[in-house]
Amino acid sequence: MNSKWYGVYAMILGIVSFFTGEIVTFIMLSFILIALININTTLKMNFEKDNDQKEKDE
Template sequence: MNNWLYGLYALILGLVSIVTGEIITFVMLGFILISLQNIHSTLKEMLAVQKEKN
C-alpha cells in the first residue's frame, strides 16, 4: 500500500474517534499500526536480503 493510503486511513479513524469521543483509543491504535508497519518493512527487507544470498 502507498503511504498516502495509510494517511487516509488515519484521517478517517481520527474523524471517527473525535465524533465518538475515543481519542485515547485512536492514539493507541496509531501506535500499534506504526509498530506493525515497521515490523512489516523489516521483514520485507530481510526477505530481500535472503533472496539475494540464494
C-alpha cells in the first residue's frame, strides 16, 4: 500500500478520536502503527535484498 494512504487513514482516525474524546488512545495507536510500518518496510527491503542475492548466486 502506498504511504499516502497511511496519512489518510490517520486523519480519519484522528477526526473520529477527537469527537469521541479518545485522543490519548489515538496517540498511542499512532505510535504502534508507525512502529509496524517501519518493521514492515524493513522486512520488505530485506526480502528484496535476499531475492536479489539469490538471483546473482544462480
